[in-house]
Amino acid sequence: MKRIFLALIGAGALVGLALVMLPQRAVDPTPQARLKQQYATKVKSSVDHSKFDQLKRPFAKPQEVTAACLTCHNGRAGEVMKSSHWTWTRTEYIEGQGIRTIGKKNALNNFCIGIEGNEQSCNKCHAGYGYGDKNFDFKNPLNIDCLACHDNSDTYLKANMGAGMPDLKVDLNKVAEHVGRPTRVNCVTCHGFGGGGNNVKHGDIEKALFEPTRDVDVHMASEGENLLCVDCHTAEKHQILGKMYSLSSMNRNRVSCETCHSEVPHKDDVLNKHMLKVACQTCHIPVYAKVNPTKLRWDWSTAGKLKDGEPYEEKDASGTDSYLSIKGSFIWGKKLKPDYVWSNGTASHYLLGDPVDPSKPLKINELHGNYNDPEAKIIPVKIHRAKQIYDTENKYLIQPKTVSTKPGDGGYWKEFNWQRASEEGMKLAGLPYSGKYGFIETEMTWPINHMVSPKGQTVACTECHIREGGRLAELKGFYLPGRDFSSLIERLGGGMLLLTLSGVFVHGGARYWTSRKRKGGE
Amino acid sequence: MRKEYVYQAFERFWHWTQAALILFLGVTGFEIHGTFHFFGYAQAVHFHNIAAIAFLILIAFAIFWHFSTGEWRQYIPTLTNLRAQGEYYVLGIFRNSPHPLKKSVLSKLNPLQKLVYAGLKLLVIPVIALSGLLYMFYRYPQRYEVIALRIESLRTIALIHTAGAFLLVAFFIAHLYLITTGRTLTSNLKAMLTGFEELENEPNHAPEERSQP
Known part of the structure; x- marks a missing residue:
């Protein structure tokens, strides 16, 4: 009894020692409480x-x-x-492209394509x-x-x-x-309606952020911390922190969670270690387009069908546009799991006049980074795919004139004539148009940064650390425990275990059999 | 026949704690590996890390014990009688032949055991412990990196660790079975639990004078 007792004490001491030796971080027990207090006092105008x-x-x-x-x-x-x-516009250095001036002024997207010639409408914002x-x-x-x-x-x-x-x-x-001071409504009225409607572009910025619930956005919940956009997107002399990789190329002026939450926000050191390679958003924004649908695909090539000479629209079962004569066909999505990519904070962009290769989808913006890049982390993104017009001879995207301000100006949304829209659009853009057009598959990658979910809804370990069907199933080039294995080692190891087990059964069975025979013989 | 005190107190403590730890590390480890779900992934990682450190501490004590008592000599592999021992497991055991070698306090292990345990102690355990340590302290490609030990990817470490784990599980299974191959079905188990075992008198060695703890 005494010995068993001693052994138990020994084993207990061993585990105790192990616990003490595990790297543990002294965590301020109340960082959240401190932040809550800090932001409970709302900034009031002094006049x-x-x-x-x-x-x-x-x-x-x-x-x-x-x-x-x-x-x-x-x-x-x-x-x-x-x-x-x-x-x-901003002047940015783009990897592989040099210093370029880029912004809404001259960049193209795969939604309404670009502002050139369409300023009357687009520049509402x-x-x-x-x-x-x-x-x-x-x-x-x-x-x-x-x-x-x-x-x-x-x-x-x-x-x-x-x-x-x-x-x-x-x-x-x-x-x-x-x-x-700017309210959520001020910001979201423009930033939530890009691309011609609520939540069309971002997927994580939309009118639900006017007065969000905690489930929609844990920071901006009107019944909770009630943070404003400008609490994180702080400004110094009207230069507002933060930017979007649909247009930005450089790793600068970024808003980061760490500013408030520190680089070691978790009690669990294993989770803190994740932050070297995984962005906060990846786990804390499990789903986007939480309230209203966002556009996932835009096919311009079907635009222009008319009924009795008039443009028309069709809606899908959920009441969102599935077809508009002026814009083509759409696929929308709601409550979506993000895609995941590596991002080191830099991106490259397609600018008007850059060559295209119609044999594969054109990446209008491309986020850079990979596992071995010390700056790169896994981030959640929305990928918006489209089929849009390009010049089949000159091999570049066409900036069509879509908006019509006066009769005969070529605006597609009045005349439904791609030839005219391309001629007029490219004339305004200052690039030659060959007269021949086609439609090319394009892709845009939109980082998902908003609508952070409450703690309880965070992505669970096994949503990534799982053999098949995990969130990171498509993200290759590194070893992810729980997902990855060497099939050779699995086969050899499994075979070895099988051999050992069958050896045990055969040997044991033979022993049993021979001993019975012996006893029977005696 | 006489009762001998074969396994000392620390030896038994070490053996059973190690057995428990290896079993526990196996279960949590293969859960982390994605083989099955049992504790829950985060718990499995947490438990695996604690058990791993406990195992390392135990190893440190065991190494000290082996050298301070000289017991390490028990594990020096030998070819002498290896064949006889092999033949016993393949043939003799089925004919109820006696064990070819007499177990004594000074020679607890048969030649096959010496070989397997030496392999385990010098190869499998060090490999799994070292790869485990590297796994735990692997530096992900990161900013402000201090490159002391350049390991390009977790993959190599993880695969070596996995291979070691498979070997240990195979050992574990075989070991459990071999418990039953003592003088009687349970004599080995009883010996490792109590420390005492009935040994046949051996002419070459005078009975050891050992004080009981």
Whole structure:
């Protein structure tokens, strides 16, 4: 008894020692509590704009509001005019492509394709007034739209086809008297509606973020921490932190979870070790397009069918557009598992005029990185696939003119003539058009960064560490425990175990048999 | 026949703890390997890491014990009588022949055991322990990397570790069966549990004078 007791003590001491020796990190027990407290105090404006005489008057033009703003906020115009919200370009170094100026101004996508020739419609979301064509005056501070971002009255609205001008219904005086720090509505009104409708582009930024529940977004939940976009996308002199790899190429100005949550946020060291190769979003955003569907495929090649000479639309079972004469056919998806790619924070982009190879899908943007890249982590993405128009002779994508502002201008959405839309679009883009067009498969990769789920919904270990059908099943080039194995070792090992077991049974059986025989014989 | 104190207290503690740890490491390890689900993946990883360190500590004590007592000499492989022992397992055991070699306190292991245990202690355990350590402390390609030990990928480490695990499981199965091949079906088991075993008198060796613990 005493010996068994001693042995148990010995074994216990062994495990105890092992526990002590395991690398463990001293974790602040209340980082979340501290953050909650920090963000519980909401930033309030130090002044009441409705008391200012400069703003208590009717405004005939939105530019007058801007002028009124600038009388006090001097120097701010210069800051805004340096920001990409205004310039719609950045100068970036792209790996393999050198230094290029890239932005909404000149990049193409596989949704509405590009702004060139379509400014009246697309530039509704430019932080300015009247960017209706490439002759827009980027030097005039009065063209800055302060209200799109700073309206706190929830009544400001930019007009459709207005090149960024406010809707005529807007009471400019009321808006001017209720300005302040940008709210979720200010940001999401543009960022959630890119590509011509709610959640079309991103999949993780949409109107559900106006007032999200905790399940939709654990940070911005209106019944919870109620964070604003600008709490993470902080700004210094109107230069806002964060960017999207649909347009950005360089590893800079990124928003990171670690800013608040530190680089060792988990109590479990094994999880912290994951962070060397796995981005936070990968586990903490298990699903995107949580509330409303996002577009997954856009086939431009079917556009242009008419009924009785008129364009029409078809809806799928869930009530979303499946066909529009002006745009073609779509596939939407809701509550989707992201795709996963390596990303080191750099990307390359297709720019107007770059050559294409029609034999394979064209990557309009491509995220760089692989397992061996020290900067690269696995991130969740949405992949948007499309079939879009290209010049079959000159072998580059076509920037078609889609929007029509006056009769006969070639706008596809009025004339349904690809030939004309291509001629006019490429004329405006300053590139030759051969007169022959076709449709090419293209792909865009959109990182999923928003709509972080509550802790309980985090991706479980075995959603990746599993032999088959895991989330990372397609991500090759590295050894993932639980997923990967050497079939040779499995076969040899399994065979060896089988041999051992059958050896045991044969030998044991023979012993039993011979001993019975012996006993019988005796 | 006389009762001899064959397995000392530490030896038995070491043996049974090691057995438990290897079984536990096997179960948790093959769960991590994706062979089956039992504890849950995170738990399996956690338990495997703790048991691994416990195993390393145990190994350290066992090494000390083997050298301080001189018991390590029991494991020196020998070809002498290897054939006889082999023939016993293949033929003699079925004819109820006596064991070809007399077990004594000074010679507890038969030549086949010496060979297998030496292989286990010098090859399989070191390989699985070292690959396990490398697995645990593998540096993923990362920023601000200090390159002390350049291991290109986890794959090599993991595969060696897996191969070692298969060998240990095979050993475990065979070992369990061989328990029954002692003088009687349970004599080996009883000896390892109590330390005492009935041994045949051996003319060449005077009975060891050993004080009981």
